[in-house]
Every structure is written in structure tokens, then in C-alpha cells.
Amino acid sequence: MRLSALLEPDADYEERDLPLGCQTPTDSLVPESAFSHGEDAITLAEYCGYDLMDFQRQGLVEKLGANMVEQRDGTLIERWAAGETADVISRRNGKSFEIEILILAGLFMLGERKIMYTAHRDDTALEVFNNVVAAIQRTPKFWAELDEAGPRRANGQRAIKLRNGAVCYFRTRTMDSARGQGYNRLILDESQSLTEEHLAALMPLVTGAENAQINYAGSAGGMRATIQAKLWRSYKKKERGLCYRGWHLDPDEDFDDLDKIAAVNPRLGRGLSYEFVAKEFSRMSRQDFGRERGGASTYPREEGAGWLVPEKAWARAQDAESAIASGSTPRYVLEADPQLERGTIGVAGRRSDGAMHIEVIDHEPGVAWMLERSRQLVTDHGGELWVDPKGPCGFMLGDLAEAGVPVKLFDADDLKNAWTWFYTNANPRPLPPEPGEDVDPDAPRPVPAPGVRHRGGKLMTQALAAAELRKLLDRHTLRRTVSTEVNQGPIVAPMLAGYAVGKSERDVKEPPPSPVRATGAEGRRTPPQRRTRRTRDVDVATTGF
Structure with missing residues (x-):
């Protein structure tokens, strides 16, 4: 629906x-543990009046998993299976309940002496503080264990202190929000707003504790969520000692x-x-x-992360005179960003040497112009128009049919295969040695010519430099939305157009044109006339569309 x-x-x-x-996270990483304090924490929560959902119960069990570790002197000591835990879930889904229970369990069940809770906003810290105090008030046994002064609320220095000296502080994060060390638990709420500077000030708090744990909790982040981005990458690498639970589309x-x-x-x-x-x-x-x-x-993106297709390989595939061969059928692809702010038309076709030429021929604001432009391209230049029916331009299929423009459709496998095709042809691997060849181990192997060629247009290059992958089952394809907000149409459309050429050739068994060798000036292709309608940011040279 x-x-x-x-x-x-x-x-x-x-x-x-x-x-x-x-109730099950879409992304989960749980370290192995011999036992867990989670069930006891759930019992404590119910004793305090909490009504937990299944995902919250499971989260407590997984966060509080532990193992017995042998020390150098042969004695055994308890250690958390996860020194760090991270919950990334959309707002108003009850992640604060788990935080409150971790605080209560730390104070009244686990024997933790010092706990630090921090949040980005003061009203969030105040709400969690009030909820924990209310849970203690509902539980006479716990209320009796409070320090005689009761919960501290003065001057923003909120704290809950017990008669035995155990304490939990509630702070709003600043560059100097806490000092000291030996904390048993550090809770970093609203982790989507956690910065490198905040973490540098807070992580030393748990230094020196026998069995410390850091708990991150937040919603999905954007470009400024640098710490949460590191946690995500650590999850993808299955980093040891991390318990990650995320609900992500x-x-x-x-x-x-x-x-x-x-x-x-x-x-x-x-x-x-x-x-x-x-x-x-x-x-x-x-x-x-x-x-x-x-x-x-x-x-x-991770600092220092390179291009998906190495920059040197992309430069090697550049050919200022690249063009679709005469007689080769062009394939056009309609693309747009999910917000439909800009539409892109990419084209691809075989060159005279059999390689694939790819190009952006239109990149304009909005998408309303694409219907008439598609009709014009197919009418004036021939070729095939391709659309991803589940992509941003899928809504145009009915209008294209009414306009009499024939359309071919991509399927889900095509999106995965297109990236594999594009990467392997734009970045060919070195040739293996021939049987019996005398190989110099220090000499680089020859690399075949790229199977994809382009003219070095600014739009395609900028889009590729910012490109990111998304997973489709067991494979990957290019994202249409990336963290840097660089429009991806100028690389997605040509990539799909190039793949469409090969797919059409396989479907009709149409061989690519035979290579043609240029013999002097008479064999050179006359450069096409540039069209004046192009916007400033499309590729400077085009194939004449």
C-alpha cells in the first residue's frame, strides 16, 4: 500500500x-558471548513499570552479553562482549527506553560506580533524567537507595547518586562537558550530532575502568554525522567488539x-x-x-576514499575525438534524481573500433522537457529509448506511449549488471602472461585498451568522482543519491545506455561494427556542429544530437 x-x-x-x-533490525552485528545480563535487565525494567517491545528486549540481551576472560595471572574476569554498542533507529521508536534501562541496571544491578549520559540537546537530557527519576520513584526499594539529598537538578548539573556512592550524571554535550576517568558506562545519545571534538573530550572518561562500555544511540545521520559514519563503516567491516543494530532503508x-x-x-x-x-x-x-x-x-565518504573507477583509469578512457560510428544504433536513457530537480539524457553506441562511446547529451532543470526531447531524438536520429520503470523517470512511461515513442525497459538484474559491465570495461585488468612467456616480476603487465570511451565531459567526471554504490541483493549498482548531493544522472544515464547497447546486441545477435582504420585526413570523421541549446554545464562536445 x-x-x-x-x-x-x-x-x-x-x-x-x-x-x-x-521488530528485527535490517542491519545487525552481535559479538559472541557466553552469557548475558540482558534477561536480568528486562526483569528490572518490568519491576520499574516498563512495558518493553520485542526489539527492545532483544537489544538489551545483545548489548549486555559478556564473557569470562583469563588474565595473565590465571584469574578470570568478566568482560563485555561488545565494548561499544550502537542503535541507529528513526525517531519516536523508543530507543530512549533502552538507555533508561541501561542506567537503572548499571546503578542497581550491575554495580557500576560511575555512569555518564550525554545528549546533543538539553531538553533530551532533561527528559531522560526525569524518566529515570520517575522509574526510581515508582520503585520504593530503589528510592530507598538514593542519597539523602535526592536527585540533583541545580544549575543543569543533573545527577542521581546512591548511598553507596554510585552516581549517574546527565549532561548536554560541549567541548568541556566532563572531566575525570574510570567511568563504567558512557552513553552518547543523539549520536547523529556527535562530533570528533565531543568524542575526543568524552572517550577518556572510560579509560582505566575494569569493564567499561560505550553506548551510542541516534537516528540516521547526514553529512555532519562523522562519528556515526565511522560506526557504520565499522559495522560493514564486522569490527570486533562492536554490537550494531540499525533500521535502514x-x-x-x-x-x-x-x-x-x-x-x-x-x-x-x-x-x-x-x-x-x-x-x-x-x-x-x-x-x-x-x-x-x-x-x-x-x-x-571515508577520508581518502578513492573514485569507484580509479581516476587514472577514467583519464585513460578519455578520447577527445570519441564518437558513435556511422551506422551504429544509439541507445538513449532517461534519468533523474529522486527529487526530479534535474533530468539527464545519456547516450551510448559502438565506435568504429568496437569500443563503447558514452556521453551526456542533455542535463536540464526539471523533467517536463524530457518527453518532447525524447520524441525528437528518436525521430531525428533513430535508435532506442530506455527507461528504468522503477526509477525516477518510470512515471513517464504512459506519456511516452501516448506520444508514440517506443520504450525499452530495464529490469532489476540490468541495474546490477550495468555496474559490473561499466567497471570492468572502464578499468580493464592487466593481461595475464601467455603460456611459456618469460615474465619479469618487477615489470608491470600490459593493460588492454578500455572498452568504454568518453570525451572527458565535466558533468560525467564530477558525478563519477562523487559516486557511491548501493547493494542489490548480492551485487551492487550506482546510487542515485549520494552524500555530497552531486547529481548522479550524468554518470548513471551513460552507464545504463552503454549497457543497453550490449543487451540489445545480445538480444538480436547483432555484432558490433568492424574496426575501421583511419588512413590520413580523408579517413577522419568531421567534427559535428555544436548545438546552441546546451546549458553551460553539459559536456562541451557532443555527438551531434
Whole structure:
């Protein structure tokens, strides 16, 4: 069901027929442990009046897993299986409950002497403090263990101190929000706003503690979420000692799909209103809704990360005179960013040497112009028009059919195969030695000519430099939305166009044109006339479209 359909005037549905929020994270990494204090923490939470959902119960069990570790002197000591835990989940899904229970368990069950809770905003820190105090007040046994002065609230120095000296501080993060060391637990709420400077000031707090744990909790982050981006990359690498639980959609997903939203919001239908979420979808921008409700992160790229196709390989594939051979059928692809702010038309076709020429021929604001331009290209120059029916331009299929423009469609496998084709042809591997060849181990192997050629247009190069991959089952393809917000149409469209050429050739068994050797000036191709309609930021030279 479409999320937007819930707000239509004639919407006819029963909430009992709508999907409930999924209790299992989409992304999970749990270190092995011999036992867990999680079940005891759940019992303590229920004793304090908490009514936990399945995902919260499982989260406590996984966070509080532990092992017995033998020390140098042969004695055994308890250690957390995860020295760091991270929960990344959309807002209003109850992550604060787990934080509050970790604080209560630390003070009243685990014997932790010093706990530090921090949040980016003061109202968040105040809310968690008040909730923990209220849970203690509901539990006479715990209230009796409080220091005689009771919870401290003065001057923003909030703290809960017990008679035995155990204490939990509640702070708003600053560059100087805490000092000292030997803390047993450091809780970093709103971790999407955690900075390098904050972490540098706070991490030393747990230095020297026998068995310390750091707990991160937040919603999906954007370009400024540098620490959360590192946690995500650590999860992808399956870093030892990290417990990661995340509810994420890919930034290219269809956020209007109610089933997908339910998959990343455990409380949907259990306290999180369907209508409220539908209103969020209608009011927010696509990117904001995807991040805040869909868990679609747009993290900054890792420092020093290279191009997906190495820059040197892309430069080697450049040919200022590259062009589609006469008689070769061009394939055009319509592309756009998910917000439909800019449309792109890419083209590809075989060169006279059999390599694939790719190019951007249009990159304009909006998408309304693409219908007439598509009709003109196919009418004046021939060729095939291709569209991804599930992509941003899929909505144009009906209009194209009414205009009499024939269209061929990509499928999900094509998107995966297109990236594999593009990467291997733009970045060919060195040739293996011939049988019996005398190989010099210090000499570089020869590399074949690239199977993809381009003219070095600024748009394609900038898009490729910022390109990122997204996973499709067991393979990858290019994202349409990247963290740097560089429009990806100028690389996605030519890539798909090049793949469409090969796919069409395989379907009709049409061999590529035979290589033609130029013999002097008479064999050279006359450069095409440039069209004056091009915008300033499209490729300077075109194939004449």
C-alpha cells in the first residue's frame, strides 16, 4: 500500500489490515558471548513499570552479553562482549527506553560506580533524567537507595547518586562537558550530532575502568554525522567488539511504500501513528523523510576514499575525438534524481573500433522537457529509448506511449549488471602472461585498451568522482543519491545506455561494427556542429544530437 494513499479523502482502510512495524533490525552485528545480563535487565525494567517491545528486549540481551576472560595471572574476569554498542533507529521508536534501562541496571544491578549520559540537546537530557527519576520513584526499594539529598537538578548539573556512592550524571554535550576517568558506562545519545571534538573530550572518561562500555544511540545521520559514519563503516567491516543494530532503508528506496517504512519503524502501529507518518511524508522533503523516518543515511565518504573507477583509469578512457560510428544504433536513457530537480539524457553506441562511446547529451532543470526531447531524438536520429520503470523517470512511461515513442525497459538484474559491465570495461585488468612467456616480476603487465570511451565531459567526471554504490541483493549498482548531493544522472544515464547497447546486441545477435582504420585526413570523421541549446554545464562536445 502507498503511504500517501492513507491521506486521500476517499481512503478506505482498517488499521488492522496495515503492516506492523518490524521488530528485527535490517542491519545487525552481535559479538559472541557466553552469557548475558540482558534477561536480568528486562526483569528490572518490568519491576520499574516498563512495558518493553520485542526489539527492545532483544537489544538489551545483545548489548549486555559478556564473557569470562583469563588474565595473565590465571584469574578470570568478566568482560563485555561488545565494548561499544550502537542503535541507529528513526525517531519516536523508543530507543530512549533502552538507555533508561541501561542506567537503572548499571546503578542497581550491575554495580557500576560511575555512569555518564550525554545528549546533543538539553531538553533530551532533561527528559531522560526525569524518566529515570520517575522509574526510581515508582520503585520504593530503589528510592530507598538514593542519597539523602535526592536527585540533583541545580544549575543543569543533573545527577542521581546512591548511598553507596554510585552516581549517574546527565549532561548536554560541549567541548568541556566532563572531566575525570574510570567511568563504567558512557552513553552518547543523539549520536547523529556527535562530533570528533565531543568524542575526543568524552572517550577518556572510560579509560582505566575494569569493564567499561560505550553506548551510542541516534537516528540516521547526514553529512555532519562523522562519528556515526565511522560506526557504520565499522559495522560493514564486522569490527570486533562492536554490537550494531540499525533500521535502514537505502536512500534510493521508494519511501512511499508502506511495507518498507514498516520494516524500519518497530513501533509503527504500536504507538507510532500511521496517519502521523503519512503526514510526515507529505510535509517533508524526500531526503528529510528518508533520513528521519526511513533511516536512510547520507554519511560523508571515508577520508581518502578513492573514485569507484580509479581516476587514472577514467583519464585513460578519455578520447577527445570519441564518437558513435556511422551506422551504429544509439541507445538513449532517461534519468533523474529522486527529487526530479534535474533530468539527464545519456547516450551510448559502438565506435568504429568496437569500443563503447558514452556521453551526456542533455542535463536540464526539471523533467517536463524530457518527453518532447525524447520524441525528437528518436525521430531525428533513430535508435532506442530506455527507461528504468522503477526509477525516477518510470512515471513517464504512459506519456511516452501516448506520444508514440517506443520504450525499452530495464529490469532489476540490468541495474546490477550495468555496474559490473561499466567497471570492468572502464578499468580493464592487466593481461595475464601467455603460456611459456618469460615474465619479469618487477615489470608491470600490459593493460588492454578500455572498452568504454568518453570525451572527458565535466558533468560525467564530477558525478563519477562523487559516486557511491548501493547493494542489490548480492551485487551492487550506482546510487542515485549520494552524500555530497552531486547529481548522479550524468554518470548513471551513460552507464545504463552503454549497457543497453550490449543487451540489445545480445538480444538480436547483432555484432558490433568492424574496426575501421583511419588512413590520413580523408579517413577522419568531421567534427559535428555544436548545438546552441546546451546549458553551460553539459559536456562541451557532443555527438551531434
